[in-house]
Amino acid sequence: MKSEEIIKPENMVYQPTHLLNETQMHYCPGCSHGVVHKLIGEVIEEMGLENDTIGIAPVGCGVFIYRYLDIDWQEAAHGRAPALATAVKRLNPKKMVFTYQGDGDLAAIGTAETIHACNRGENIAIVFINNAIYGMTGGQMAPTTLPGMKSATCPDGRDVEVTGAPLKISDMVALLDGTCYVTRQSVHTTPGVKRAKKAIRKAFENSMANKGTSLVEIVSTCSSGWKMTPDQANKWMEENMFPYFPLGDIKDR
Amino acid sequence: MEEVKLMKGNEAIAHAAIRNGVDGYFGYPITPQSEILETLMDERPWNTTGMVVLQAESEVAAINMVYGGAGCGKKAMTSSSSPGISLKLEGISYLAGAELPCLIVNVMRGGPGLGTIQPSQADYFQTVKGGGHGDYRLITLAPSSVQEMADFVGLAFDLAFKYRNPAMILTDGIIGQMMEKVVLPPMKPRWTDEEIAEIAPWGTMGKPKGGQPRIITSLELDPAVMEQNNFRFQAKYKQIEENEVRYEEMNTEDADYLFVAFGSSARICQKAIELAREEGIKVGILRPITLWPFPTKRLAELANQVKGMLTVEMNAGQMVEDVRLAVNGKIPVEHYGRMGGMIPSPDEVVIALKEKVIK
Numbered sequence: 003m004k005s006e007e008i009i010k011p012e013n014m015v016y017q018p019t020h021l022l023n024e025t026q027m028h029y030c031p032g033c034s035h036g037v038v039h040k041l042i043g044e045v046i047e048e049m050g051l052e053n054d055t056i057g058i059a060p061v062g063c064g065v066f067i068y069r070y071l072d073i074d075w076q077e078a079a080h081g082r083a084p085a086l087a088t089a090v091k092r093l094n095p096k097k098m099v100f101t102y103q104g105d106g107d108l109a110a111i112g113t114a115e116t117i118h119a120c121n122r123g124e125n126i127a128i129v130f131i132n133n134a135i136y137g138m139t140g141g142q143m144a145p146t147t148l149p150g151m152k153s154a155t156c157p158d159g160r161d162v163e164v165t166g167a168p169l170k171i172s173d174m175v176a177l178l179d180g181t182c183y184v185t186r187q188s189v190h191t192t193p194g195v196k197r198a199k200k201a202i203r204k205a206f207e208n209s210m211a212n213k214g215t216s217l218v219e220i221v222s223t224c225s226s227g228w229k230m231t232p233d234q235a236n237k238w239m240e241e242n243m244f245p246y247f248p249l250g251d252i253k254d255r
Numbered sequence: 256m257e258e259v260k261l262m263k264g265n266e267a268i269a270h271a272a273i274r275n276g277v278d279g280y281f282g283y284p285i286t287p288q289s290e291i292l293e294t295l296m297d298e299r300p301w302n303t304t305g306m307v308v309l310q311a312e313s314e315v316a317a318i319n320m321v322y323g324g325a326g327c328g329k330k331a332m333t334s335s336s337s338p339g340i341s342l343k344l345e346g347i348s349y350l351a352g353a354e355l356p357c358l359i360v361n362v363m364r365g366g367p368g369l370g371t372i373q374p375s376q377a378d379y380f381q382t383v384k385g386g387g388h389g390d391y392r393l394i395t396l397a398p399s400s401v402q403e404m405a406d407f408v409g410l411a412f413d414l415a416f417k418y419r420n421p422a423m424i425l426t427d428g429i430i431g432q433m434m435e436k437v438v439l440p441p442m443k444p445r446w447t448d449e450e451i452a453e454i455a456p457w458g459t460m461g462k463p464k465g466g467q468p469r470i471i472t473s474l475e476l477d478p479a480v481m482e483q484n485n486f487r488f489q490a491k492y493k494q495i496e497e498n499e500v501r502y503e504e505m506n507t508e509d510a511d512y513l514f515v516a517f518g519s520s521a522r523i524c525q526k527a528i529e530l531a532r533e534e535g536i537k538v539g540i541l542r543p544i545t546l547w548p549f550p551t552k553r554l555a556e557l558a559n560q561v562k563g564m565l566t567v568e569m570n571a572g573q574m575v576e577d578v579r580l581a582v583n584g585k586i587p588v589e590h591y592g593r594m595g596g597m598i599p600s601p602d603e604v605v606i607a608l609k610e611k612v613i614k
Contacts, residue, residue: 054461056327059472068470074459076326077472078319079349085316086323090459092307093279093329097461115319118312 019043021052021072028066032232034222035064035131037189041199042102042129043071045206055098056090058083062104063137081112084119087126091209098209100127106136109145109171116171123180123214127205130172130219132247135227145169148242153227168246172219176253182214184253188221188244190236204254221247257438264404264430267437268334268360269294271408272306276445277358278329279307281320283339286372287428288362291334304445314339318346318359325355325421326471328451328458330412334360336428337378338369340386347421348387351488352473356415356455358408359393360424362431365596373596374428376518379573382425383547390485392492394422394499395546397517401435403544409440416454418495425546427569429519429598501544502553506532510539512612513557515578516567517543519598524567526601531608538608546574554581563587563612567604570594587612 021043029035046055055073059065061080068075078086083101091099108116108130119126135153136142142155146168150159160168176184183205187198198220205216221243223235230238262270269291272280282292292310300306307324311317317333324331335343340361350357361382365375380386382395394414396407404426411422451458462468475481503521506528507513514524521542531538541557543550558564563586566575572590579588591607593599 052462053464056459056461058323065474068468068472072462072468074462074468075470075472076323076459077353077470077474078322079345082315082319082322082346085311085319086326088309088316089279089281089307089320089323089331090327092309093324093327093331094460114312115316118316 019047023072025069030226032225034189045203051098058087058101060103060107062107064102067102081107084115088124091126102129105132105144105146109169120175120215121178121180125209125212127209128217131222132219133222133224135224137224137227141227180215182255183216185251186219186249259436263434264401265290266294267401267405270439271405273300274440274442275409276443279324279331281309281311281317281333283311283314283317285336285339287431288334288336314342318343321357325357328455332358336362336364337366344387348389349473350421351391353471354419357421358411363427371596376569395425397425397546399518399521401437405437427519496548500548500550502550503542505540507539510537511562512538513561513564514540520567527604531605549577551581558582558585565608565612566590568592
């Protein structure tokens with residue numbers, strides 16, 4: 003029996019956005035990436051921007067986002083997505099342009115590109131997945147790894163005396179005149195998903211309205227990198243990540 | 256009649272960019288090429304052609320802005336000088352891997368390291384042998400006059416788009432800074448979005464209605480597919496080597512000896528030819544205009560005619576290796592060079608010819 007035979011149109015209560023294709027995602031169980039991908043696809047579809055969006059993919063776990071969401075994409079070098087987005091948007095000012103970046107990409111190797119794109123007020127949206135670890139390369143310390151948190155490159159826990167404190171990059175870019183909207187969200191509960199979707203929509207609307215740079219940080223889990231079950235990871239995130247990276251709007255003008 | 260102007264090589268690049276309908280220039284100041292960015296800012300082409308000119312936060316950001324622009328099928332370019340080009344190499348490798356057409360101008364200065372701001376040709380290896388990671392090639396044009404600085408901007412974009420490959424104008428501080436007469440190319444309008452859709456249907460301008468998404472990437476984790484990508488690149492490079500070799504010869508018809516030199520060094524050799532011929536030494540010059548693809552075949556032919564060759568380069572001997580490969584041991588090939596920003600004089604070149612080649 004095929005799925006179309008089971009799911010009769012009159013019984014349909016939900017279907018994923020058609021921009022999310024059938025390619026099987028490579029993400030681990032409990033990972034936040036898949037949920038955020040879906041939200042981005044839904045927002046683009048709902049805003050009618052399917053043919054007017056250019057996404058910039060990162061290096062890191064999100065690298066293959068271009069395989070899953072059927073829009074035009076450019077794959078950037080590690081950390082350089084905001085530089086690509088700068089040119090794409092300036093050369094196509096009527097298009098919606100966004101980057102999708104993880105913490106290593108955005109807040110370590112790409113710090114300069116992030117800060118200067120935000121400072122110039124590029125009319126782009128930045129979706130920032132902060133899971134406090136390098137997922138794709140196997141769980142090394144990220145710029146946002148919490149104090150005392152263990153990783154493959156800080157097996158005794160992050161020592162802030164040696165490697166500095168977790169970088170609160172969203173708070174940093176909120177200080178810049180070029181940013182119009184900076185918010186921190188999560189996708190581990192249903193209300194959280196709804197709030198995150200609203201935030202992504204606002205950021206994308208800002209890009210279309212040429213209001214300046216928007217940054218939506220999604221505080222995320224990485225159950226594989228954290229060596230936890232998805233459920234444990236959600237709990238750990240609430241107890242440890244949220245106090246350091248509190249949710250809510252940091253800036254909205 | 257065409258209007259003849261007097262300007263610096265760097266200024267000619269800037270004017271030619273506007274006149275060739277370039278969509279975006281992204282750069283970072285570094286001597287001896289800052290006049291390119293300054294001239295563009297002073298010309299304010301965003302008011303006339305709509306060209307975007309942006310001073311980036313770094314050379315790294317600038318080359319990645321070029322990637323973003325080129326990925327949309329737009330004419331995008333940057334310029335820098337040696338240390339800045341080193342920073343751009345990551346981006347250049349990605350541009351080659353994603354098969355994106357663009358123009359990079361390198362107004363070379365002496366190195367290594369911070370080196371000097373004086374002219375040099377020491378980035379030959381970096382440019383024609385790779386520089387960045389992976390098996391890629393950069394179409395490389397070497398102007399020897401301000402006129403060629405102006406002319407090669409359009410040529411570089413033509414070749415870049417023809418083959419979907421980045422192109423470089425490899426020049427030096429002499430040609431960038433010296434003033435000469437120049438006839439600028441005629442004004443060409445920027446491509447419209449409709450024209451770009453025809454010329455560069457792969458460009459990300461928003462997914463076409465009813466069409467497939469376009470993806471600009473150099474990533475492929477399956478080694479079997481990645482090898483196929485490499486085979487495709489190599490086939491393209493072979494085509495470029497077969498079709499796009501450019502060079503200029505002077506005084507070769509009766510030559511017993513040959514200078515091989517590009518850019519400024521070729522200009523110096525022209526004077527050296529005069530001096531040598533006054534002494535009865537029949538010497539000519541082959542000036543590669545494309546450093547890659549290299550005029551290998553023609554040099555092999557000339558090896559049947561002349562008794563020896565001398566490459567004159569403002570480096571420790573880089574292009575000489577390619578000349579030796581072309582000549583394949585048939586005749587002696589020697590090198591004479593100055594380094595670190597020093598410029599060889601025509602007299603020195605004639606002495607070197609006598610001492611190293613004629614003996």
